[in-house]
């Protein structure tokens with residue numbers, strides 16, 4: 624695990640992974656269930672997990688060790704600073720944001736991650752053809768994600784022809800405790816996958 628954001632260590636995925644491969648960034652990996660499972664399922668893809676919650680990163684480290692994964696690097700810190708200051712433009716094959724903090728109270732909504740400025744930044748870091756995959760169990764956040772991403776000229780909704788424009792839940796996305804809780808509490812989960820033009 625690297626404390627990349629506070630230190631002088633360069634951002635250098637080829638040296639971290641010992642190869643050059645498609646690179647996917649997961650923002651807010653939580654306890655790492657999805658990160659570990661998706662990295663194990665895609666050994667030809669390199670994965671960076673960025674998370675501020677250290678106990679979650681520790682859990683992910685244990686999963687990585689248990690599965691013997693060599694295609695995951697963990698970064699501790701703020702994903703927005705990472706994208707803005709370290710990740711080169713047009714360098715990522717994918718960005719995943721699964722169940723970002725919902726900030727459900729109206730007065731807190733400005734704290735939500737998926738806002739126009741952030742989405743423009745994320746889109747600029749995707750290579751052409753790269754994907755931004757979002758999932759949330761909060762209806763109004765899902766609607767906000769749709770409208771913000773629809774308004775970003777560098778992104779196209781891959782499910783524009785689907786009912787409501789939502790991506791059918793991909794069966795390869797693992798069910799985390801956030802999704803289990805949402806089902807338990809009767810909230811619907813929405814996935815959105817946008818492609819960088």
Ligand SMILES: C[S@@+](CC[C@H](N)C(=O)[O-])C[C@H]1O[C@@H](n2cnc3c(N)ncnc32)[C@H](O)[C@@H]1O
Nearest residue numbers: 651652653673674675676701702721722724799
């Ligand atoms: C609701 S949890 C979801 C975790 C995981 N994606 C899942 O589906 O189980 C959101 C996570 O995003 C992390 N997070 C929030 N803002 C972040 C940021 N700016 N940079 C990195 N991680 C962030 C939080 O610490 C938290 O662990």
